[in-house]
Amino acid sequence: MSVRTPLPHDSAPLHVTGRARYVDDIPTPATCLHLAFGMAQIAHGRITSMDLDAVRSAQGVVQVIAGSDLDEIPDCSPSAEDEPLLSDGTIHYLGQPVFLVAATSHLAARRAVTLAKITYEEATPLLTIDAALEANSRFEDGPRVYEKGDVDQALSSAAHVIEGRIEMGGQEHFYLEGQAAMAMPQDNGDMIVHSSTQHPTEIQHKVAHALHLPMNGVRVETRRMGGGFGGKESQGNHLAIACALIAHRTGLPAKMRYDRDDDFMITGKRHDFRIDYRVGVNDEGRIAGAEFTQMTRCGWALDLSLPVADRAMLHADNAYHLPAARITSHRLRTHTQSATAFRGFGGPQGVVGIERVMDHIAHALGLDPLQVRQRNYYDDAFGAGVAQGGLSAPPGPPEDISGTKKAGTAHKLSSGTGASKRFGGAHSPEPMAGGAQTTPYHMEVTDFLLNGLTEKLATDCDYAARKAAIAEWNAGQPVLKKGIALTPVKFGISFTLTHLNQAGALVHVYADGSVHMNHGGTEMGQGLNQKVAQVAADRFGISPDMVKITATDTGKVPNTSATAASSGSDLNGMAVKAACDTIRDRMAEYLATEHQVKPHQVRFADGMVHVGAEEIPFAEAANRVYMGRVSLSATGYYKTPDIEWDRIAGRGRPFFYFAQGAACSEVVIDTLTGENRILRTDILHDAGSSLNPAIDIGQIEGGFVQGAGWLTTEELVWDETGRLRTHAPSTYKIPACSDRPRIFNVALWDAPNPAETIYRSKAVGEPPLMLGISVWSALADAVSACGPNYPDLQAPATAEAVLAAVARARG
Amino acid sequence: MSKIHVTTKVNGDEVEYLCEPRETLLDCLRDHLDLTGAKEGCGTGDCGACSVTMDGRLVCSCLVLGAEAQGKEIATIEGMAEDGALHPLQRKFIEHAALQCGICTPGILVAAKSLLEKNPDPTETEMRYWLAGNLCRCTGYDKIIRAVMDAAAEMREAS
Numbered sequence: 001m002s003v004r005t006p007l008p009h010d011s012a013p014l015h016v017t018g019r020a021r022y023v024d025d026i027p028t029p030a031t032c033l034h035l036a037f038g039m040a041q042i043a044h045g046r047i048t049s050m051d052l053d054a055v056r057s058a059q060g061v062v063q064v065i066a067g068s069d070l071d072e073i074p075d076c077s078p079s080a081e082d083e084p085l086l087s088d089g090t091i092h093y094l095g096q097p098v099f100l101v102a103a104t105s106h107l108a109a110r111r112a113v114t115l116a117k118i119t120y121e122e123a124t125p126l127l128t129i130d131a132a133l134e135a136n137s138r139f140e141d142g143p144r145v146y147e148k149g150d151v152d153q154a155l156s157s158a159a160h161v162i163e164g165r166i167e168m169g170g171q172e173h174f175y176l177e178g179q180a181a182m183a184m185p186q187d188n189g190d191m192i193v194h195s196s197t198q199h200p201t202e203i204q205h206k207v208a209h210a211l212h213l214p215m216n217g218v219r220v221e222t223r224r225m226g227g228g229f230g231g232k233e234s235q236g237n238h239l240a241i242a243c244a245l246i247a248h249r250t251g252l253p254a255k256m257r258y259d260r261d262d263d264f265m266i267t268g269k270r271h272d273f274r275i276d277y278r279v280g281v282n283d284e285g286r287i288a289g290a291e292f293t294q295m296t297r298c299g300w301a302l303d304l305s306l307p308v309a310d311r312a313m314l315h316a317d318n319a320y321h322l323p324a325a326r327i328t329s330h331r332l333r334t335h336t337q338s339a340t341a342f343r344g345f346g347g348p349q350g351v352v353g354i355e356r357v358m359d360h361i362a363h364a365l366g367l368d369p370l371q372v373r374q375r376n377y378y379d380d381a382f383g384a385g386v387a388q389g390g391l392s393a394p395p396g397p398p399e400d401i402s403g404t405k406k407a408g409t410a411h412k413l414s415s416g417t418g419a420s421k422r423f424g425g426a427h428s429p430e431p432m433a434g435g436a437q438t439t440p441y442h443m444e445v446t447d448f449l450l451n452g453l454t455e456k457l458a459t460d461c462d463y464a465a466r467k468a469a470i471a472e473w474n475a476g477q478p479v480l481k482k483g484i485a486l487t488p489v490k491f492g493i494s495f496t497l498t499h500l501n502q503a504g505a506l507v508h509v510y511a512d513g514s515v516h517m518n519h520g521g522t523e524m525g526q527g528l529n530q531k532v533a534q535v536a537a538d539r540f541g542i543s544p545d546m547v548k549i550t551a552t553d554t555g556k557v558p559n560t561s562a563t564a565a566s567s568g569s570d571l572n573g574m575a576v577k578a579a580c581d582t583i584r585d586r587m588a589e590y591l592a593t594e595h596q597v598k599p600h601q602v603r604f605a606d607g608m609v610h611v612g613a614e615e616i617p618f619a620e621a622a623n624r625v626y627m628g629r630v631s632l633s634a635t636g637y638y639k640t641p642d643i644e645w646d647r648i649a650g651r652g653r654p655f656f657y658f659a660q661g662a663a664c665s666e667v668v669i670d671t672l673t674g675e676n677r678i679l680r681t682d683i684l685h686d687a688g689s690s691l692n693p694a695i696d697i698g699q700i701e702g703g704f705v706q707g708a709g710w711l712t713t714e715e716l717v718w719d720e721t722g723r724l725r726t727h728a729p730s731t732y733k734i735p736a737c738s739d740r741p742r743i744f745n746v747a748l749w750d751a752p753n754p755a756e757t758i759y760r761s762k763a764v765g766e767p768p769l770m771l772g773i774s775v776w777s778a779l780a781d782a783v784s785a786c787g788p789n790y791p792d793l794q795a796p797a798t799a800e801a802v803l804a805a806v807a808r809a810r811g
Numbered sequence: 812m813s814k815i816h817v818t819t820k821v822n823g824d825e826v827e828y829l830c831e832p833r834e835t836l837l838d839c840l841r842d843h844l845d846l847t848g849a850k851e852g853c854g855t856g857d858c859g860a861c862s863v864t865m866d867g868r869l870v871c872s873c874l875v876l877g878a879e880a881q882g883k884e885i886a887t888i889e890g891m892a893e894d895g896a897l898h899p900l901q902r903k904f905i906e907h908a909a910l911q912c913g914i915c916t917p918g919i920l921v922a923a924k925s926l927l928e929k930n931p932d933p934t935e936t937e938m939r940y941w942l943a944g945n946l947c948r949c950t951g952y953d954k955i956i957r958a959v960m961d962a963a964a965e966m967r968e969a970s
Binding site: 697702 | 834845855858888892900905908912913920938940943947
């Protein structure tokens with residue numbers, strides 16, 4: 001059995017020897033041109049003159065293109081056709097590409113760019129939420145509103161009304177491999193593009209559009225990325241289109257990679273948010289009604305801001321049942337980089353909003369924050385801790401926090417020798433008897449398990465005793481203060497744009513029994529290919545090293561969705577399974593006929609095909625089937641069932657299921673400097689029946705640290721002219737090896753997903769990022785120990801912000 | 812601009828290349844010697860993805876000029892496995908799943924090997940602060956530390 005095994009990443013032997021090839025490592029023909037953008041040096045206005053003579057005559061420069069040199073400026077937007085490759089004369093943000101240089105080397109191109117002489121007529125840029133609100137500069141006609149119940153009534157009759165504001169910064173992806181692409185011209189003007197992208201089909205579509213080719217004239221290949229995190233969902237379009245344009249005009253290959261500073265200045269980041277909240281609670285801290293007003297800076301272009309802002313609204317409840325709720329979302333247009341997808345896709349911002357509320361309620365009422373959280377949780381599904389009735393698939397026992405993973409207890413899949421019917425039909429969780437609690441967008445929550453999970457984590461990490469010990473320790477410490485917090489995450493799984501929830505695969509079995517596997521997902525380090533290869537190996541009953549993982553290629557699997565929304569293994573695992581099962585059924589049928597047994601008496605296991613009483617090595621079976629003139633190649637296709645969503649009305653079932661988890665973090669702050677450290681973190685996270693526990697725990701650890709970075713040290717600073725001043729690792733601080741928690745315990749809540757996903761696993765890419773909120777919340781707890789007042793800690797909680805909050809707490 | 816002729820030793824082999832005076836050692840390794848294991852993560856010496864050693868000293872090859880390699884001995888990730896046998900650090904990184912996208916991995920391995928050559932028995936804190944100049948955006952570092960500590964223990968036992 002190859003699934004549920006902690007196999008290493010398929011490329012690990014290449015990674016550790018430096019032989020794994022990323023786009024910039026692909027050997028280039030000697031004639032290859034190297035590209036660089038010239039960027040706008042103001043945030044808003046018009047170009048009045050552009051003198052590029054010195055650029056053109058610089059050493060090594062072959063071609064220079066400004067927007068005005070093109071009959072039609074190619075569009076780079078994934079959504080609204082509002083992102084010209086090069087400025088059309090109007091400047092929308094500081095860093096916007098205004099001209100393109102092609103030269104004989106990367107260095108020559110970058111050097112030439114600095115020789116441009118551009119003059120501007122400057123206009124006042126809108127840089128802040130307040131400025132954009134005042135100018136009514138927004139995307140969509142007005143704010144979106146989701147509403148459930150009578151919020152005003154709930155607030156006016158509540159014993160306590162708590163209100164406040166939380167501002168949270170954006171986040172630079174800082175994929176260690178910057179954006180990169182290479183285009184190679186082919187016969188008839190066709191183009192092959194190598195791109196570091198999470199969305200090869202989008203690159204194909206945009207390059208075809210730019211070159212006026214049908215999509216079949218462009219083939220895009222992505223073997224691997226050096227990190228993506230959402231930053232390569234749409235932000236690679238510019239480079240791929242630029243390369244294709246130059247390759248098309250010159251007939252030469254063209255390559256482009258952003259220097260790190262350029263990458264910071266040009267590309268979008270996580271949306272920063274301001275959330276105003278008003279909640280009505282009773283004396284126990286139970287919420288009767290909650291109102292959130294979310295405001296976000298989307299930057300200059302639409303990009304993916306609408307679904308990001310939608311997802312922030314969809315996570316305004318996180319793990320908490322809000323009997324009445326109103327969530328209002330303003331999507332503001334500003335003269336800054338176009339904010340884009342980033343792991344969690346708006347979800348983390350929504351979750352921070354309500355986690356802040358939980359801490360605020362606890363502070364106001366003098367309660368333990370964990371108790372407030374637990375009191376407001378949704379009810380657990382039956383079998384997940386609290387008996388509320390209804391679910392058909394009780395989860396298996398959770399593991400000890402420190403234990404190693406046990407074998408999964410998931411449902412067996414169908415033996416697969418029958419028809420290769422779609423797996424995962426209308427078998428998602430049943431509604432609960434007596435009606436389930438609903439989210440603010442009217443979806444029933446039928447698979448909640450955080451009551452039991454939280455209880456388990458709190459016990460295993462000794463929350464209550466440590467909380468008491470910290471209070472005692474703090475009382476005797478004049479300078480250092482500790483804090484602790486346990487925060488949950490419930491994250492909705494599916495693209496909220498419902499049609500994206502589909503995937504395709506292509507599988508070949510060769511006559512020697514080796515398998516070639518391809519699917520539409522992309523590998524950015526998350527181990528998708530390994531997990532999916534394990535699925536393929538399991539379907540054929542062979543060892544995973546018999547399955548060749550191949551580069552994502554729009555020529556093999558068409559019309560794919562971005563590898564995003566944590567959906568990679570859910571969607572592509574199912575598509576690969578479908579393809580494998582088609583081939584397996586053909587093999588079974590042929591071998592059954594040959595041996596005069598029924599097809600269901602053919603089994604694939606341990607590298608052998610068991611046909612009645614006979615055992616045939618898989619390779620020999622494949623060869624026999626080939627000799628019998630049966631096709632050993634198949635496509636597979638999957639679409640997520642049971643989802644429908646009206647994003648304007650804010651009603652429906654946008655998610656197939658919820659992935660959940662919780663983290664408890666303990667921190668210490670220095671009240672003289674604001675400096676702080678994570679002392680210990682314990683995590684219990686729900687990955688369903690994990691397809692690969694080693695890879696999934698890696699996602700959890702990495703997601704947690706990235707989330708903690710977002711809310712602590714990672715601060716983006718724009719100056720008053722709109723220039724991003726934090727433009728490289730010298731000025732933008734992502735977590736380093738020395739920042740990780742001193743004690744770090746991570747375990748899987750090993751229970752099968754009640755929804756029929758691939759081997760009952762759950763998506764694990766994004767949800768753990770929100771476990772990082774426990775660090776921020778623990779910092780708020782430590783600051784609260786400094787004085788009687790509400791410290792009002794904002795995010796990111798840099799040392800500076802912590803110091804300011806200490807002062808507020810002391811009053 | 813006239814080019815500079817450089818003769819140097821990389822992973823034990825004598826090599827030569829012609830470079831521009833402003834070219835970095837990183838670009839020379841990648842573009843002239845086809846050794847693409849060292850990566851450019853930032854170009855300013857802050858991320859460690861381009862780590863190599865020069866005469867045994869750990870350096871960011873993006874901060875060293877190609878011309879400075881004249882007469883020196885350079886060691887890169889490509890030379891870490893000997894005769895096809897992985898270095899214990901490389902094996903432990905695979906075993907502990909201490910990598911995800913893999914692009915920081917060569918630099919981290921070179922840096923960790925450099926520490927273990929100076930200090931075969933580092934404390935976890937020493938290890939963490941030594942590697943603080945090598946950024947990883949995927950793993951959260953925990954598995955990296957475990958892999959390095961485990962490799963160090965194995966190497967001590969073997970010696």
